[in-house]
Amino acid sequence: MKSVLLSAMLVVLLTQPVHAAPSDDISIYAVSLVGSPYRLGGTSPETGLDCSGFVDHVFRQITGVKLPHDSLAISESTQTLDRADLQPGDLVFFNTLDHAFSHVGIYLGDDRFVHATSSRTGSVMVSRLSDPYWRERFDGARRVAVPADPSVAVASFE
Numbered sequence: 717m718k719s720v721l722l723s724a725m726l727v728v729l730l731t732q733p734v735h736a737a738p739s740d741d742i743s744i745y746a747v748s749l750v751g752s753p754y755r756l757g758g759t760s761p762e763t764g765l766d767c768s769g770f771v772d773h774v775f776r777q778i779t780g781v782k783l784p785h786d787s788l789a790i791s792e793s794t795q796t797l798d799r800a801d802l803q804p805g806d807l808v809f810f811n812t813l814d815h816a817f818s819h820v821g822i823y824l825g826d827d828r829f830v831h832a833t834s835s836r837t838g839s840v841m842v843s844r845l846s847d848p849y850w851r852e853r854f855d856g857a858r859r860v861a862v863p864a865d866p867s868v869a870v871a872s873f874e
Contacts, residue, residue, distance in 0.1 A: 738779055738862055739805030746774045746822045746830045752840045754832050759785065761840075767820050770832040770840060771807065774822060779862045787820040794858035802857050808845065809855040816855050823857070 755764025759773060768790055772783040783790050791809050802808070808829050810819040821831030824842065829850075832840045843850055 739803055741778045742774060742805035742822060743824050743830075745778050746770075747824065747842070749774070749840045750830065750842060752832070754834045754838045754840070756834070757785075758832075765832045765840060766834075767832045771820050771822060775860055775862075779860070781860055781862055783860070788815075788817040790820055791817040791856070791858055794860050797857040797859050799854075799857055803859075805860075807858045807860065809858065810850060810853040811855050812853055819853075 749761050752761040753764040756766050758764035758766050759769040768785050768787045775781045802823050804825040806823045808821050808823050809817045812819040821829040823829045827844050830842050
């Protein structure tokens, strides 16, 4: 079932125009990491990722933008969005540890987001914003400012 769902999602994401926008590249790469192991403090798909390490890894690989390794710090260094304005590649934040912005994932569109989670699978996985667990803990959405030409100027938020 898991491989069928992953395959279907990759088909949807990969049937984009030839010149994919950076947000499409972010989504495609993020989904390709589904199943990578979870590790608190982790920053590598090979050895394990935590939620902020996952988001930083994806953005650094695709856009060159380096994000902090802390979900609260990421929320403070990105642009606030209304939930209705979410686009693939935007960030979604949750209160999972009894404090705001304690978990982060990458929005894929169609109510789905990809994130590194320790509690459900111990790996990178896709979830739905409408799932009662995530809906009750939703803290907000943010957008990472990505330079039009990443080779010109790389933003760093550390």
